[in-house]
Amino acid sequence: MQNMSALENKQLLQHIYSELSKGNGRPLLDSLADDVRWRVAGVTKWSRTFDGKRSVIKDLLGPLTAQFAGPYTASAHRIIAEDDHVVVECQGSVTTKAGKPYNNNYCFIYRIANGKIREITEYLDTELVTAVLEDPGVAVSAGS
Numbered sequence: 001m002q003n004m005s006a007l008e009n010k011q012l013l014q015h016i017y018s019e020l021s022k023g024n025g026r027p028l029l030d031s032l033a034d035d036v037r038w039r040v041a042g043v044t045k046w047s048r049t050f051d052g053k054r055s056v057i058k059d060l061l062g063p064l065t066a067q068f069a070g071p072y073t074a075s076a077h078r079i080i081a082e083d084d085h086v087v088v089e090c091q092g093s094v095t096t097k098a099g100k101p102y103n104n105n106y107c108f109i110y111r112i113a114n115g116k117i118r119e120i121t122e123y124l125d126t127e128l129v130t131a132v133l134e135d136p137g138v139a140v141s142a143g144s
Contacts, residue, residue, distance in 0.1 A: 010081035023071030033116035042126035045135040
């Protein structure tokens with residue numbers, strides 16, 4: 001499969017965020033390459049690089065969703081594409097099981113190759129992460 005155009009890459013992310021706005025994360029998961037690298041910026045307990053789809057699901061998304069009382073939604077405000085990169089400015093929304101609203105603003109930079117997301121860099125309100133979310137290890141223990 002050859003690389004997609006900037007427009008095709010943008011359309012892929014438009015579809016993903018259309019579904020995320022309804023609480024459906026499946027298209028995002030399905031679009032992750034097996035060797036995806038997801039970097040969460042900042043200096044929180046969540047801030048690091050997750051290497052591989054398995055790590056993203058087990059070490060990032062699993063502990064996150066274990067804290068959520070309902071489905072997580074994300075609405076894109078702006079999607080900009082150039083070559084193999086797509087930048088998405090969005091707002092996520094969910095309430096934690098502790099009853100705290102977790103409504104974060106994000107800027108994601110995606111690199112797409114052959115129709116799969118290969119790299120994600122996530123910029124977010126780290127102060128909100130620290131104030132609302134349990135540390136990943138605590139979340140996994142509580143969810144077990």
